[in-house]
Amino acid sequence: MVNYRKILVVINPEQERQIALERAVKVAELETDAVLTLLLTIYDFSYEMTAMLSSDERDEMRAGVISQRREWLDEILTPYRARGMQCEVKVVWHSRPFESVIQEVINGKHDLVVKATHHHNFLQTFIFTPTDWHLLRKCPCPVLLVKEGHWQRGGNIIAAINCSSDDKEQQGLNDRITEEGLGVADLLGASLYLVNTFPGTPVNVAIELPEFDPHAYNEAIRKHHESLLLSHAERYQINPLWTRVAEGLPEEVLPDLADELKASLMIMGSVGRTGLSAALLGNTAEQVIDRLPCDILILKPADYQCPVEAKSTEP
Known part of the structure; x- marks a missing residue:
């Protein structure tokens, strides 16, 4: 059964409508004693580089900005608190937003991160990694990336798995995705579809081997994947x-x-990536984000170890 009782909501100060908060509230209403924590990460390089100010004066200016932002978040939460919802506010000064999110997840032992996402163009993808993708690779708890639209009871949910992999980590992740999908579907009164994809016939094989029958090959591969998927579905x-x-x-x-x-x-899985592979274009989950018309919930393997150390981000 899904257990999302400590929910971290990543706030975007540039957006008037906080769709991540709206979705997090929906999730919280489905749980018992759920607590929402609104996290706003702010940073202004000019405050750090102002030579005319002393260190103490810069600290005071940062504290003033943080205080104003806390008041803004408290105002946003007023109608939700009036309904009896448990809500907390955290504003941190940090130059790397994804690190502040992960540190708060670790320190606060959160069950779920909810964040709004948007389209990332090719140049953004190639030159630097957006916060969303850092979270997909490194966040130890499930990450719900929210797009425009609304959840409806009785709708459909997709659990995307990879049944053909012999990797034990991937197989364990398949189980986690399916179990999470069943739990979320139960909470939402939705239907769960199990989905598995397979690659088509390699073009070079069809060209180099005239006697090769691509249709027969595709049918054989399809039946193999169908058999694996049905076997997995039967277990659940x-x-x-x-x-x-x-x-x-x-x-x-x-x-x-x-x-x-x-x-x-x-619902998809992400095994996380570090080092050189993380500097290249994103993995499957990352590539799907921009094209997907609905929200996406990303899960890590059960034994995933976060590469970011837990430390305080409070000023």
């Missing part, structure tokens, strides 16, 4: 009617499936 007593096997790259196929099924949420 999921009706075969609620399974889908699709040909193509995940980043191309999954958004189309989400649109076709009118899904309100897709």
